[in-house]
Amino acid sequence: MSATPDNTSDLTRRTVLRRAATVGLLATPAAGLLSACVGSGGDEPQEQAEGEKTAENPLGVDPKAPLEIVIFNGGYGEKYATDVHQPLYKTKFPEAEIKHSATQEIATTLQPRFAGGNPPDFVNNSGTKFMDFGALVQDGQMQDLTELYDAPSVDDPAKKVRDTLIAGTVEQGVYNGKPYVLNYVFTVYGLWYSDKLFKEKGWAPPKSWAEFTALLDTIKAAGITPYSYAGKNAPYYQYLVILSTAAKIGGADVLKNIDNLQDGAWTAEPVRQAAELWAEIGAKYMDKSHEGLIHTEVQLQQNQGKVAIYPSGSWLEAEQVQSTPDGFNYAVMPIPSATSADKLPATAVFAAPGEPYFVSAKGKNPRGGMEYMRQMLSKAGTKGFIELNKSLTAVAGSSDGIALSPGLTSASTALSASAQDAFNYRFPDWYKELDTELRTATNSLMFGRENAGQFVERMQKKADAIKSDSSITKFSR
């Protein structure tokens, strides 16, 4: 190209740019085609492996079909899968190849595969980045587990799998009338303290609200922060406690109404009363600076004897095992009665099967996935899990004959004392927006920016908004 200024070349910088832009524009319709690809896979049904049903193989697994397992690598790690459950499956079907992977970001890793129609067979959908269950149900991605629950159990062929589970476990995984999710770990929630510290000081776990506040006064006088939770990332530990008090005052139906998005469920008197009681605890007995801490920081302070009472679930002991001094002896107490007219007794605890697993309905080997679950629920499967993770499972009596740690023993005692009065809710799995709003509102309530009235009004407003949002799938129980 000649460089003389008189050259009439039309190829100036500007025209180059203009043409490039035109190319860009012409390509845009192609982008429209691209976006049409989003989630367009999975329309054609996968060919699914199936074998012959026998007494030994009640779910009709194809013994040669490979099985793909994805585990959430969080508090429970992945060892229980690779060292306990997968060998069990492999022993039964030696020819089956098991493909194992573990991740801390389930949704990020797996969402594209589900959208593309190539999901793994078995998923531990847990952690902060779990895939939205509502969206999975809406899209028919999860296998109906009815057949698994009706199959004979591994250890006693006379007993169905469903009859070996703690009551409520199957229901916890039901969406729109069908069981899709297996919640494997049984968690007991309550207020955790050091049994050693309490014994040394002569403090006893309170039963009534008056005893509770009297104890908190005593602890405060001893120079210890009486009560605390971590505001930065764990306000849901605290909202569980507030709603537990509401359930104690008004009965477990209070929580059922909240789950079902019933009109006025949040503004109901028991919820308002519970919020008021806890706001007072927040104002009088908490350290304001803990709003800026994360759960392990506050838990560490408890291990160091700076915090007396902490709300959490029975995973706490295992989580803190590195920082707990010898003889700390974790113990749990149920949330004290709020009034003398409470509908539930002081012993009632919030207890729920958690840690969700599901089998892909559109995967290649759903029968293998269900058989894997059956093996998880066997005696050998639960024993291995309990020993590795120091947690109870949803199989009734699975911890019998296993030496439990002090915290787990305490949780197990609290659970049996609560007997038929155990209660729980499901809205955080159903409506994540409600969960997020409640976390924010709980911090505002406990750290004194809002009062109980504002708290319940605000939650009611959010619940109503979700109810009227047609894009969100609704559930009920």
Added chain:
Amino acid sequence: MRHGKYPFVIGFLLAPVTLYVVFVIAPYAQAFYMAATNWRGLSPGQFVGFENFERLFQDDVFWKALQHHGVLLLALPLLTIAIALFLAFMLNVGGGAKQGVMVGVRGSKFYRVVFFLPQVLAVAILGVLFQAVYRADESGLINGLLGSLGVEPLGFLINPNIALWSIIGVLVWQAVGFYVVLFSAGMASIPKDIYEAAMLDGASRVGLFFRVTIPLLWDTLQVAWVYLGIMAFDAFAIVWTLSVDQGGPDGSTTVLGAEIYRNAFVFSKYGYASAMGVALFFLTLTFAALSLRVSRRESVEM
């Protein structure tokens, strides 16, 4: 050599344009399309028209985030540019004339390194670092110092009135170094004769700064303003890693990026999140166009 020109040019353009279309234009186009659906991340969503935008305009959190962008848009460029200009001036001209050449204050080479250091830290590291700096009890760096002076600890990140300002502080702290270097380069290209002449005429340092440096740096300042403005529309990473409850307390530090992330990856409302993304796209575009137009002015020819 006129013939063969087009194949030559097209050959060069094809690869970058294809990459640009696939990785920039196509996702944008997709976002526009998704914003009109109720896609939840799995099977294709239904077309809902402008429903997402209608909801957006009634969403308190959206307006709150916009308000925060407004604050960021004013505070971030003003503070950063003011501090960076002052520091750059001190480093380059602040020492006065030595044998006819303008020099910086003593030790300016060392300061240059110190100022630039924050720039090399990743935002995620900043988040973790400043958690320790801002921690609300006496283990916090600042509150520990205040505590030894007998001052009550301040809730930098947990007091809704100052949380956003604490975060702006981090952003300014990080950005200043880069602009010090940018302005230093700009100042280096200002002929020394002009300073000399001005000083012979009796100009003070303040006079030099406002009458000579700023007018001759105008183009650089304009670029800085646009860059910082665009940074003010982001701020996602630092808010997500540093603030209480990711945008809290009670939404007092949230930004559009955080709400897009929350709606897409926490609530699985990809359609609604895309609508927010589209809104952000137009806001950023409008800002860039406006600020270039408003600050347009004859640059001084040298």
